[in-house]
Amino acid sequence: MKLTPEEAGLKKRLDEYLADKDFGYYPDEETVAATLRGLCAREREKGKPYCTCCFLTGNSEIDDRNVCPCEKLEEQIRRDGHCHCRLFAVKD
């Protein structure tokens, strides 16, 4: 997976988050790289890595629930096998 330094920095933070989880990255590297790119763009533009698929309301209490890793991801993984943006998924 070819990443910019910014994307690699975000991935390192997410690697640490994943250390004690029973799920990992989505198995398709291109998909993961594209989502990391989108999250970095949002962090650059909006200050935090808000989920690329969420609409920002301007209300920080609501919007912060969609900072990656978001609060609904474990529920999504249990239900669908992956989070909405296909960054994280059940392990094979």
Ligand code: SF4
């Ligand atoms: S859906 Fe996935 S990529 Fe989007 S914020 Fe949640 S964990 Fe991150």
